[in-house]
Amino acid sequence: MFKYLFARNEDIPPGTAAVYFGYSSIIWFIIGTGLGSFNAAKLAFPDFVTGSELFAFGHMRQVHVHAVIFGWISMAFAMAMMYITPALGNTRLWSEKLGVWNCFLWNVGLSLGLTLLWTGMTSGREYSDFPWIIDLYIAAFIALPLAINVWMTILKRRTQGIYTTNWFFGAGVFMVTIVFLVGNTPEWFQLTGLSEAYLTWWFAHNVLGLWITPVAAAIAYYTVPKITGNPLYSHRIGHLHFWSVVVFYSTPAAHHLMSAPLPEWLKSFASVEGVLILVPAIAFVSNLLLTMTGKWHYFVDNLEIKFTITGVLLAIPLNMQGGFQQTRAINWYIHGTGWIVAHAHLALLGFSTFLEAAAVYYGLQTIMRRKLYSLTLGNFHFWLLLIGFATYWISMTIAGLIQGAAKIYEVPYIDTVIAEHPYMIARWVGGTLVFTSNIVWLYNMWMTARAGTEIPAGRLPHELAYER
Amino acid sequence: MAFREYKIGTRLFGVALGGSMMITLYFPTIDMTSVQATEVALRKALSAGRQNGFAYEDPFVTGEGKPVTVVLRKDPVTGEKMEPMEAYVFPPGTPFPSAIRHPRTLGSGVKELSLQQGRIGEADESRGAVFYVDHATYQGEKLAYIVNATAIKGWQPEQVLASVPEEDKKYIGTGKTLFVREQCWWCHTLLPEQTQDWQYFGVPPRLGDFNSEGPTAFGSDRKAPDLLHVASRNSSREWMLMHFFNPRLVQPHSIMPRFDYLWDEVDANGNKIDYAAWRKAYEEYEEGKRIYPPEVPEPHPDSRIRKLVDFILSLK
Numbered sequence: 001m002f003k004y005l006f007a008r009n010e011d012i013p014p015g016t017a018a019v020y021f022g023y024s025s026i027i028w029f030i031i032g033t034g035l036g037s038f039n040a041a042k043l044a045f046p047d048f049v050t051g052s053e054l055f056a057f058g059h060m061r062q063v064h065v066h067a068v069i070f071g072w073i074s075m076a077f078a079m080a081m082m083y084i085t086p087a088l089g090n091t092r093l094w095s096e097k098l099g100v101w102n103c104f105l106w107n108v109g110l111s112l113g114l115t116l117l118w119t120g121m122t123s124g125r126e127y128s129d130f131p132w133i134i135d136l137y138i139a140a141f142i143a144l145p146l147a148i149n150v151w152m153t154i155l156k157r158r159t160q161g162i163y164t165t166n167w168f169f170g171a172g173v174f175m176v177t178i179v180f181l182v183g184n185t186p187e188w189f190q191l192t193g194l195s196e197a198y199l200t201w202w203f204a205h206n207v208l209g210l211w212i213t214p215v216a217a218a219i220a221y222y223t224v225p226k227i228t229g230n231p232l233y234s235h236r237i238g239h240l241h242f243w244s245v246v247v248f249y250s251t252p253a254a255h256h257l258m259s260a261p262l263p264e265w266l267k268s269f270a271s272v273e274g275v276l277i278l279v280p281a282i283a284f285v286s287n288l289l290l291t292m293t294g295k296w297h298y299f300v301d302n303l304e305i306k307f308t309i310t311g312v313l314l315a316i317p318l319n320m321q322g323g324f325q326q327t328r329a330i331n332w333y334i335h336g337t338g339w340i341v342a343h344a345h346l347a348l349l350g351f352s353t354f355l356e357a358a359a360v361y362y363g364l365q366t367i368m369r370r371k372l373y374s375l376t377l378g379n380f381h382f383w384l385l386l387i388g389f390a391t392y393w394i395s396m397t398i399a400g401l402i403q404g405a406a407k408i409y410e411v412p413y414i415d416t417v418i419a420e421h422p423y424m425i426a427r428w429v430g431g432t433l434v435f436t437s438n439i440v441w442l443y444n445m446w447m448t449a450r451a452g453t454e455i456p457a458g459r460l461p462h463e464l465a466y467e468r
Numbered sequence: 469m470a471f472r473e474y475k476i477g478t479r480l481f482g483v484a485l486g487g488s489m490m491i492t493l494y495f496p497t498i499d500m501t502s503v504q505a506t507e508v509a510l511r512k513a514l515s516a517g518r519q520n521g522f523a524y525e526d527p528f529v530t531g532e533g534k535p536v537t538v539v540l541r542k543d544p545v546t547g548e549k550m551e552p553m554e555a556y557v558f559p560p561g562t563p564f565p566s567a568i569r570h571p572r573t574l575g576s577g578v579k580e581l582s583l584q585q586g587r588i589g590e591a592d593e594s595r596g597a598v599f600y601v602d603h604a605t606y607q608g609e610k611l612a613y614i615v616n617a618t619a620i621k622g623w624q625p626e627q628v629l630a631s632v633p634e635e636d637k638k639y640i641g642t643g644k645t646l647f648v649r650e651q652c653w654w655c656h657t658l659l660p661e662q663t664q665d666w667q668y669f670g671v672p673p674r675l676g677d678f679n680s681e682g683p684t685a686f687g688s689d690r691k692a693p694d695l696l697h698v699a700s701r702n703s704s705r706e707w708m709l710m711h712f713f714n715p716r717l718v719q720p721h722s723i724m725p726r727f728d729y730l731w732d733e734v735d736a737n738g739n740k741i742d743y744a745a746w747r748k749a750y751e752e753y754e755e756g757k758r759i760y761p762p763e764v765p766e767p768h769p770d771s772r773i774r775k776l777v778d779f780i781l782s783l784k
Contacts, residue, residue: 043691046715046723051743053729058651121529124521124648124683131522161472171481178485182493186682190519192566192573193509193678194500197686202492246481250488254496259661260686261675263499269491332663336690403690407661410668413693418721 005104009097014086015367017099021079022364024107025356026442028071033435035064040428044421054118062129063118069127069212070110070138073348076356077215078102081150081169083363084222088166089157094149102145109137123187125196127204132187139180147173164238168218171246175210179203194262201256208347209249209277216311216352217241217284219359223308224291227362227462228298233290241283248276255326259335267328274326281319288312302462303378304358310386311354318346333408338420339400342393349389349434357385357441364445365461370452375465377444381437388433395426504575505679507612510567510601513680514556514614515782517641518563520648521683525563529649531775533562534641536629537782544623544631553600555617559625560596567614567680568599574614574679577606581613588616596625634769643779646772648685650727656695657687658783670697692724699781708777713764714750730773736766 001020004012041048042057049055086093093099113134116122122129130138150173154166162170183203186196225232232238254262254270289312292298298305321343324330334340365372372378399420406416455461505513517534518525525533536557542549558564568588571579581604582588591597597618603610617623629637647653660669673696678684702708707718712730715722728743735741749762767773 042725043723046725050726051728051747056650056727056729057725058654061651061654119528120649121522121527122648122651124653124685126688131527162474175485182489187522190566190682192680192682193684194503194675195497196682197678197684198496198500199493200683243480243484246484247488250485251492253492256688257686259663259672260659261662261673261677263496263675266496266499332661335661336657336688338689338691341689408664410664413668414719414721417692417723421723424723 001100001104004097004100007097009095012096012100014092014096015083017093017096017103018079018082018363018367020100020103021075021082021106022360023445024103025072025075025079025360026438026445028067028075028110029353030435030438030442032064032067032072033431033438035060035067037428037431037435039064040424040431044424044428053120059118059120062122062126063114065127066114066117066129067110068348069207070113070142073212073216073352073356074142075103075106076360077172077211077219078106078146079363080215080219080222080356080359081146081173083367084219084359085150085153085166085169088163088222089153089159091153091156091158094152094156098145098149102142102149105141105145109134109141113137125186125200125203127207128184128187128200132184135180135184135187139177143173143177143180147177163221164232164235164242165218165222167238167242168214168221168245171242172211172215172218175250176207179206179210183207197257197260198254198262198266202253205253205256206250210245212348212352213249214242214245216355217315219355220284220288220308220312223304223355223358223362224288227302227305227460228292228295230291230293230295233287233293237283237287241280241287244276244280244283248273248279252277252326255331258326258328258331271327275323278319278323281315281323285312285315285319302465303372303375303382304362304462306379306382307354307358307361310382311351311358314346314350314354318343318351321346333404334400337400337403337407338396338423339404342396342400345389345396346393350393353385353389357381360445362461364448365452365455368449368452369455370448371455371461371464373444373447373452377440381441381444384433384437384440388430388435388437391430391433392427393430395423395430399423399427501573502575503676503679504611505567505573505578506674506676507601507603508673508677509679509681510574510578510612510614511554512677513565513567514599514601515638515640516565516644516681517558518565518569519682520641520645520685523563526645529645531639531642531645531649531772534639534645535559535562537638537640537778538628538632539636539638540628540632541636542631544628545621547631555598555600555623555628557625557628558591558593558597558599559629560594562593562596564591564593564597565680566682568597575676577609577611578613581606581611582615586613586615587619588614590619591616598623598625598628638778638782639775640779640782643775643777643782646730646776647779648683650730650776652695653685653687654689655687655691655724656693657690658684658694658696659686660694660696665694669694670700695780695783697784699784703781705777705781708780709767709773710764712773712777714761717761717764727773727776730771730776731765731767732771732773734768736768738768741765 082099113130150169186199252270252274254266255274299309402419515537540555541552566573600615602615660672662672710717712727714726715724746762752758753761
């Protein structure tokens, strides 16, 4: 990587930035899920690695969250943007050099930020835990260079229109920059009290709603038509998805604080808008599943489609939960329980991760012109990831329902802890399976780069999957 | 080839996102910044200090630059006995909370009383100040407001600190910073829910209970009891210390981590704490080789645990 930082832009091979982002994202995924598994072990067995400040649960928990969101998920997004945006514009990335620098500064900044969090330097605000210097760094050296590269590539495209994926990419990088700058105003300007509490959740809601969800969906809009060869079922439904994300998904931030003393009008408004999240969700899922028409054998045959469609199918329970669990009728029961933890993992480890993994698999093979080293290991990764995730999700959902029941029946709290114990062990097992699957993935991608069969010019990786 | 420029689309995008931010940021903020501060909010603001997360006065989040809460039993100037009252001492250079720096965050009424009767506008960070909370009637409404005792009674911070014995000093601001730093709020919420927590965890907070507080650290993922009113349920310092050192000493099924490292190097008598020996003795107790677990060391007054427990016991 270092040799390209100071090379001339023309001398950097196209796709270099995407490859670096791809491998960085996998490594961060391993780090993030490793920390997740470690934290889960502590919840199941509280005296596991005990009495040390650095390895205390409170110091590790947010490092897991941020390694996964800003390392794995966001870097996989950057990887997808670096190769899909130019491909859809029939052009090259605007600046490969900026992309390489972006990846370098991203890894440096994230390592620094996570180290600070780990030592206890935190803003004390969930999801915007980073101290404000790191937030500023993220906006200036991570989000903005990415945004400039994506926008300039779209502007320099050699196609008439802009495809659905690129609307989402272009808007996503803009919105995440705004969310970072506005969502951290409590720290920039020392906002306090309810405004601080509300803006914390405004940030948390929108970093998911205006960055992770739409960009993950945008990736599926590319991979499914590209691999199956079917055109997108409906461009118009894509429009509906895009506009309803911007209008409906950006508004329900207050539904994260339904049981807190916020103004009642705000909670009611957020709750109604929260149900309307079903509009983009149904548009997205139906559009993608209808695009699969006649090509459903790919769901079995092809690794990338297997990942993508699994992610799309997981969006159904995700949005059914998301739309309704925040209404007053349901929220009072499950608020603050493991149900929400399960839901967050359904969004990030289920829906979103599966879509991004497909993009990383497909992109790395396409750019490096190397066929996947081992399809068997790829399938092993898929199943281990899915089983690990499902174990986690189901056990945490059950734990959440136990906590909810205990909450309303005023059961002594320690009895809830005792009742949850088996599910905490199951959660740890699930997380460890996910962690293990990612090590297999890194090995597979590493061997693909070193020993994968070369893909001849004019062929696509998925066409050669079963050829020797 | 004429390229599409998406002029309408980009403008509509601006309108949509701008409109959304207008409704979700601008309108609620107008509403929330006009909330009138309650007595709870004033006491929290004065005991916690300016900021309990990452801040320029405290970049390593160890609780630097925070006020000291004291219980006054006699007048610090005259030495006369008086009804015990809480005062909040800001030694010179300690940053004031938003409540003092920006009195408009107190909401109408509280702001006027604090400025006119409490004279908080005269407080000067570089010289320090002492505050307390008093009550008065404003337009027929009984309100709590902040009094600048340095301006009104001439109490100087050093003088007040010198007149108070160590056991009447509470490092609540530093303790709250440690609560944020050690991330107690990942498991213990500070937010009894409005719907069903009344009986078990007490009354949910009110709209005006948060003015000037930052971070609010509500917590979202409750894996342990809510702590907003914990000291009303259990105010035993002994119990808290045992529970922090090793929660399994008092609650065998607890999944809380041990926070023995907050005892730091030495105990109350200045002896070095031998953690390895303690753990070995505890293991023997667990294996049934000892009848009683080893004694939890009495913490040094400067240790972090003392300050954290000060904060926990202030949650009434």
